[in-house]
Amino acid sequence: MKILICVKQVPDMESRFKPDNAGVWFSDTDLAFRMNEYDEYAVEQAVQLREQLGDAADLTVLSIGPDRIVEALKKALAMGCDRAVHIQDPAAALKDPWQIAAIIAAFAKDKGFDLIFTGLQSQDRGSAQVGVTVAERLGFACTTTLVGFAFADGVITAKRELEGGVKGVVKLRTPALVTCQLGLNVPRYPTLPNIMKSKKKELVTIPVADLLHEEALAVTARFYPPAKKGGGIVLEGDVGDMAEKLIAILKEKTNVLR
Amino acid sequence: MKALLICEYREGKLLDSSFELFGFAAQLGGETALLLVGAEAQLPAYGGPLYLADAAECGEYNPDLHKQLILQAVAKENPDYIVFVHSSYGWDLAPRVAARLKAAQVSEVIGLTDGGFEVGCCNAKMRRTVKPTTAQAVLTIQAGAFPAQQPGGTPQIQRLVAEGGNGMEFVGYEPAEAKDVDLTRAEVIVSAGRGVGKKENVPVIAALARALGGELGASRPVVDAGWVEHSHQVGTTGQTVSPKLYVACGISGAIQHLAGMKKADFIVAINKDKDAPIGEIADVLVVADVLQFVPALTAKVAR
Missing domain, CATH: 3.40.50.620 (HUPs)
Known part of the structure; x- marks a missing residue:
């Protein structure tokens, strides 16, 4: 069973974001990058499926971006993927979801993948489009927002998370693509021996121009911080002083402290 | 158009x-x-x-x-x-x-x-x-x-009529898990977010909830990590609450969480990150490490 996992490298969301020179995305300077959290669940689910199927499964992890994203690929290899594909694109952040999906589909189309895992969305862009669009381009069955996954006799049983805590259960046959929601599993930390082993695994680099033949369908005109609504009180400084101030505010504005 | x-x-x-x-x-x-x-x-x-x-x-x-x-x-x-x-x-x-x-x-x-x-x-x-x-x-x-x-x-x-389905079969719905905690009735909710750091620190937040006579809530990452039961989760996929006081401890304020608590009468957020989105809807934002500030507050409230 050939499995593809698509991952993205994103900045730590605790970072302060500053617009780049063109004002259409964030400046990379001073940011720490990591694997998109949703994608960690995708990698973990693929690795668990390989533990179930043994050598019958083959795991390729793919990412698109500048050279720094190799770190995210290495993490996926250390978690248990067999090989990595780096689609080299210094300008990946300027591409729209349609183009990103086109690149992935162009890579996957003649490789005979049975199953593709992606995150539900990225933490930085959050469009939730790429996975579904890849499936649509490849003609794969597709379902999204997985919080449960099982595979038996060629059939995937997927549990989708719906609003209000309700779940929807879906069965689908391969070839299929599923997008993973937070909480699907517990992503493992790579162990030192597995990190060492992963250094010997194959990492292929492909220039993006070999795969991309689509124009963008949407453009970002501006990237900016939200307008501050104001009104809220901000407390800073000594912890003890702030606690006193907060208690005084709560006594004045609420009736919960008597 | x-x-x-x-x-x-x-x-x-x-x-x-x-x-x-x-x-x-x-x-x-x-x-x-x-x-x-x-x-x-x-x-x-x-x-x-x-x-x-x-x-x-x-x-x-x-x-x-x-x-x-x-x-x-x-x-x-x-x-x-x-x-x-x-x-x-x-x-x-x-x-x-x-x-x-x-x-x-x-x-x-x-x-x-x-x-x-x-x-x-x-x-x-x-x-x-x-x-x-x-x-x-x-x-x-x-x-x-x-x-x-x-x-x-x-x-x-x-x-309209159509046929098809691309080999997919919908099996059915699973109801939401039974809630052993009804946060919708709580007057005070003190919620733990990822900023709490680890499971062992959750009692620090629970102690403040007790001191204020309220219930413990939690954001999604904390529930996903298994630090707090799902029945305490506030947000789109958890409970939607409107207490008199909501205290968000180490919660950045993802939209799914805000949707579940923004109707609270009074919102206090405690966060190291002054730019965290929770600050946009908070009545009071305390810029501090949760693990330093919350015990100090609990001690003063309990006194």
């Missing part, structure tokens, strides 16, 4: 979020048409064209077939925009429709701004203005971003 609005129907009910589509369309201006895979017994009061397919035949979750129904309505109406709610139904279905039409999709729209659409990014800390370059565009709107509206009137029903 014309917008085709895609209503949502689940477990035999037209979802209230569908009415937010009308609120969005009112801001957009122009004509509208509606599409619903649902039941004739539950149609919104709306005086325009309504494309109706029977959920009993088409299934409530059968995205490939729903896509075909939407494409039929698009062919008849030729709308400029096809609009969904950004929900487990909308984000699953919209990209399929957009791909077939080769139309731009803009996800989770929160506003209209100079010729484009405003969307959140970077965990709601930043914004983008996105402009489609295609004549037709697919949009999903953020739940709660636009006011619900009841347009009134009687729809002109046009029935």
